[in-house]
Amino acid sequence: MRLIKTMIHKDVTNLSGRSFERRAARGIILRGSEILLLYTKRYNDYSFPGGGVDDHEDVLTGLYRELAEEVGAKNVRVIGEFGFIDEYRPYYKPEYDLMHMVSYYYVCAIAPSMDTAKLEDYEIANGMSSVWIDISQAIRHNKEVMAKAEPSMGFSIERETFVLELIKEELF
Template sequence: MRLIKKLVHPDVKAVTGAILTRRAARGIVMRDTSILLLFTERYNDFSFPGGGVAEEEDLIDGLRRELEEETGASNVRVQRNFGYIEELRPHRRSGFELMHMTSHFFFCDIDPELRATRMEAYETANGMRPLWVELHEAIAHNRGVMKRLEATMGLSIQRETFMLEELVNDLENAV
């Protein structure tokens, strides 16, 4: 697996205090120039479907579970690993100051029809929903949120937007 980038969130001023370590698996599901993303109303952003994987859980199993829960995808077929990002960002919950997250991105295929989602309560409360969106539109939207420094902007928008742009570069270089 290739390391794509190490990101340090702009709000991290020093690496001190307790650090939570977390692994995540995220899916890249494309149909022509559209990509299956999650739109979250609370943060007004697009993000890749996927999320935290328990320590004892296999990354691929966790990815399939997350895609099914968050998007209603069925028959998830993991095609290949795209790479991973290491990220250090604020995390002021459960006695931790920072979170060190490793997000693994995988190209996936799914069956055409999306079923009902099985979101967690906080995801539903945040207004998270799966959407097919044109890749460049998702990037432009997230870039606009960051440029305006919207008050509701979430911590993951930098990572997600970087990866969307990295994906465009990868797809253009493949042609």
């Protein structure tokens, strides 16, 4: 799979410290000019469905599980690999200096009908919901949030917006 980009958060000054390693799998699901994304009210942003791969899972098993949980996707089929982002950012637990996260993006197809999402408590508390949205509208929204540097802005918005722009350029 191709490396899309290496991202180092502005607050990370040393990559040789103790790092928490995390793998994530994220789905790119298209329908005409729309893309299936998650809107999170707390962060006021759009992001890809998917998330952390459990220790006992391979990346694709984690992808299928996350898409079922977050958007209720059924009959998920991977059409192709899109690429991965290698990311370093601050981590909140004192036993680590930083988080090293590798996010794998896959172009997927799903059944037209979806089950009810099974969001985790923190996702519900953050106001997360799935939405079909025009990709240009999602990019514009995220860029406005970044330009304003809204206090609620999360760490992932830069990564997700970069990938959205690349998808628009390469897949639309």
